[in-house]
Every structure is written in C-alpha cells, then in structure tokens.
Amino acid sequence: MPKTYEPIATTTLGSAAATVTFSTIPGTYTDLVLIGNFSLNVNNSSLFVRLNSDTGSNYSYTRLSGNGTTATSGRDSNQTQARITADATAQNSGTRQMFVLQFMNYSNANTNKTFLSRYSSVGGTEVFVDLWRNTSAITSIDVKGFDATAIIESGSTFTLYGIKAA
Amino acid sequence: MLLIPGIIGSAAPQVGDFESIATVTVGAGGSSEINFTSIPSTYQHLQIRILSRDNRAATVNSVFYRLNADTGSNYAYHILAGDGSNASAAAATSTAFTYGMLQTSASTTSNIFTVGIIDILDYANTNKNTTVRTLQGYDANGSGGIRFNSGLWMNTAAVNAVRLYPDGAASFVQYTHAALYGIKG
Numbered sequence: 508m509p510k511t512y513e514p515i516a517t518t519t520l521g522s523a524a525a526t527v528t529f530s531t532i533p534g535t536y537t538d539l540v541l542i543g544n545f546s547l548n549v550n551n552s553s554l555f556v557r558l559n560s561d562t563g564s565n566y567s568y569t570r571l572s573g574n575g576t577t578a579t580s581g582r583d584s585n586q587t588q589a590r591i592t593a594d595a596t597a598q599n600s601g602t603r604q605m606f607v608l609q610f611m612n613y614s615n616a617n618t619n620k621t622f623l624s625r626y627s628s629v630g631g632t633e634v635f636v637d638l639w640r641n642t643s644a645i646t647s648i649d650v651k652g653f654d655a656t657a658i659i660e661s662g663s664t665f666t667l668y669g670i671k672a673a
Numbered sequence: 674m675l676l677i678p679g680i681i682g683s684a685a686p687q688v689g690d691f692e693s694i695a696t697v698t699v700g701a702g703g704s705s706e707i708n709f710t711s712i713p714s715t716y717q718h719l720q721i722r723i724l725s726r727d728n729r730a731a732t733v734n735s736v737f738y739r740l741n742a743d744t745g746s747n748y749a750y751h752i753l754a755g756d757g758s759n760a761s762a763a764a765a766t767s768t769a770f771t772y773g774m775l776q777t778s779a780s781t782t783s784n785i786f787t788v789g790i791i792d793i794l795d796y797a798n799t800n801k802n803t804t805v806r807t808l809q810g811y812d813a814n815g816s817g818g819i820r821f822n823s824g825l826w827m828n829t830a831a832v833n834a835v836r837l838y839p840d841g842a843a844s845f846v847q848y849t850h851a852a853l854y855g856i857k858g
Contacts, residue, residue: 511854512691537696537852538722569810569817571755580755584815611724611788617848618724621788621811623819634755636810636819642784670722672852673693 511673515539517666523548523658529667530647534614536669541608541648545663550599552657554606555588557649558620558639562587565640570594574631588651589637591624596631601660604628614644690857692716697851703728703844707837709853714797714831717858721791721835723809723851729778729843733811733818737770738791738837740803740826744769747828753821771824773837774809786848787811796832803832 513536518527532539545554557566566586572579572595579595592606609623619642624635650665652658694716697707712719727734739748748771752763765772776787789809796803803826810819826832835853839845 511693537850567812567814567817569755569757569812569819571753571760571819571821573760578753578755578760580757580760580819582757582812582815582817609722609788609790611722612848612850615724615848615850617784618786619784621724621786623788623790623808623810625808634808634810634819634821636788636812636817638785638812638814638817640814670691670852670854671693672696672722672854 511671513669515667515669517664520659520661520663522661525655525658526649526651527659527665528647528649532646532648534644535671537612537672538670539610539613539645540668540670541665543650543663543665544603544605546601546603546660547652548600548658548660549656551593551597552653553590553593555590555651555653557588557651558645559643559647560649561639561641566637568635568637570633570635572596572631572633589639591635591637592626593628593630594633596628596633598628598630602629610645616642616644618642620645692855694853694855699845699847699849701847703846705838705844707845707851708834710834712833712835712853714833716797716855717795718856719793719796719832720854720856721851722854723789723791724786725774725849725851726777726786726846727839727843728846729839729841730780731778732780732816734776734778734843735840736773736776736837737840738773738835739770740832741830741834742836743826743828747826749825751823755819757817771805771826772822773807775818775820776839777811777813778843782813785811785813793832799829799831802827802829
C-alpha cells in the first residue's frame with residue numbers, strides 16, 4: 508500500500524511574523540493536519556486561523572480545558588477568526604507552545620468545515636472544536652495572533668500534512 | 674505554496690508508514706452503520722478518521738461501536754466532556770458497546786457535521802484486552818460539545834472488525850465519511 512500521510516509544506520520563522528500563510532493547498536488529500544510549535548511576544552495570548560482569507564463572522568468554537576487545578580468548558584460564536592490555542596490557560600511571552608490541528612474532509616463542498624485542535628503549554632492543555640460556516644473547499648490557512656499586537660516569534664515552526672484515503 | 678516574507682522554507686520532515694486500509698462514504702440513501710471488516714493484523718495501530726451526521730429527530734445523538742461483532746456485555750468506557758459551559762465526566766461498565774461520539778443529528782443546523790479520531794492501539798496483540806481512545810466534537814455556533822473518550826473491550830482477540838452505528842435506529846446521512854488507516858510499528 509502507498510504511504511498516505513505526506514508533508515505538504517514546512518515553515519520556520521526566520522524573523523517574527525504576524526501571520527503564517529499556507530496557500531494553494533491542493534484538494535487531492537482527504538484530511539489535513541497542521542502542527543505548530545510556537546511562541547508569542549505577549550502574555551496570555553492565543554493563535555487563531557482564518558480559512559480562505561474569510562474575515563466574516565463565520566467562525567465559532569467549543570473548548571475543553573485543564574489548567575492543573577480545574578477543568579472548564581467554554582465557547583465563542585460569530586467570530587471573525589477561529590481560536591485554536593489558549594483560551595483558559597495562561598503562559599508568558601516567549602513560552603513554547605504547541606498545537607495539532609485536524610481538518611477532516613477539507614476539500615468536500617457539501618459540509619461546513621469542522622476541525623479539532625489539541626493544544627498544550629506549560630499553563631495546561633486544551634482541546635477545541637471549531638466551525639467555519641462555509642461549504643467551500645479549504646484552499647488556504649492563515650495562522651495569526653488575536654490582533655496586530657500579538658506576533659509569532661522567530662523560530663516558531665509550522666508543518667502542514669495531507670492524509671489521503673483509499 | 675506561498676511563503677510570506679520572513680519565513681524560511683525548509684525540507685519536509687520524514688513521516689512513518691500511515692496507510693489507508695478502507696474508506697466508507699455514505700450516499701444519498703443513508704446508512705444505519707459503518708463497518709470495517711477483514712482488517713489485516715499487519716499494522717501496529719489503527720486510526721479511524723470520521724466526519725459524520727445522522728438523521729435522528731434530535732439535536733445530537735450518540736454513536737456506539739463494537740469490535741469483532743461482539744454483542745456481549747464486554748465493554749466499558751469513560752468520557753471527559755465539555756459542552757461550552759461546563760466540564761463533566763461519565764463512565765459505564767459491562768455495556769454491550771463502547772461509546773464512540775456525540776453526533777449532530779436532524780435538528781442541528783444543516784450541513785454541520787461531527788468530526789472524530791478513533792485510535793485503536795496495539796489492536797492485533799492477543800495478550801491484552803483492547804483499549805480505544807476517541808477525540809471528537811462538533812460546534813454549531815452557539816451550541817456544541819467536545820469529548821475525550823476511552824473504551825475497553827474485555828477480550829484479548831486481535832481486532833478484525835469495527836462497527837459504528839448511531840443510537841435510536843438512526844442512520845448516518847449523506848456525506849458522512851469514515852476512513853480506516855493502519856500505522857506501522
């Protein structure tokens with residue numbers, strides 16, 4: 508059988524950046540997996556994604572979080588970007604953090620896009636299920652901070668994989 | 674692939690063997706179950722990646738699964754859940770199935786599906802009972818749920834079949850998609 512879990516692109520920031528963009532994503536896979544190991548320049552901030560450059564209020568999420576003391580759950584609706592890290596856990600600027608983002612059937616044009624993010628840092632662990640209310644195939648992913656003040660620091664790495672079903 | 678200024682492209686990393694075994698795509702008529710059968714024992718682990726919804730007249734429904742067509746009370750499970758307001762936990766023992774997913778149903782906003790990843794670790798080992806883990810969830814812009822589940826099948830046989838089915842005699846709807854992968858050791 509052929510290998511079906513393939514790297515599509517990897518980026519390592521040579522200098523701080525507001526956004527990391529994966530564009531022209533081929534529709535030839537079944538699922539996408541995006542893995543990030545990163546730090547931000549501000550305390551207690553988060554990473555978000557935008558899909559296909561959509562800046563409309565078309566994103567929402569539900570999360571489950573543990574900070575070492577309590578387990579909590581929360582959500583946001585009608586957002587202009589999808590949160591994938593750190594809603595209920597704390598960390599300082601420069602702290603290494605990581606996430607694994609799973610997009611199922613990202614190229615089908617019949618369903619809204621639901622995706623999972625597993626996030627970890629020294630402050631705790633969280634899992635997010637995000638919704639993008641759009642049935643378009645995902646062709647680009649922007650990974651960004653909450654706003655212009657949250658910058659992704661140099662040395663952060665992001666790798667996009669494709670998984671191809673038979 | 675566009676790389677924005679300030680980003681250095683680098684060589685792609687090596688990845689292990691992750692092979693597609695079988696895929697089920699539900700058509701317009703729906704399907705009451707998803708079956709993976711005759712699963713070869715040549716892998717170290719199995720993973721099922723699923724996008725699903727069913728037609729039960731409810732906002733959400735449960736999906737259960739059974740291994741090797743065992744209908745006995747030989748399963749148990751634990752659930753860690755978040756519903757957007759509270760975190761909770763639940764468990765059951767000596768059940769006739771293990772818990773799979775909380776799944777969107779007919780009353781959920783149209784075209785919103787549940788996603789899940791089911792890992793069956795060391796599935797071909799005949800010296801251990803089989804433990805399964807699931808990460809799954811859905812969000813419907815104002816409602817939703819996310820869950821970590823662990824399931825136990827109290828049987829040491831190698832897993833050669835997995836059946837997933839919605840509760841309440843419901844059916845998976847069109848565009849439900851489940852793919853079984855094998856991971857080499």
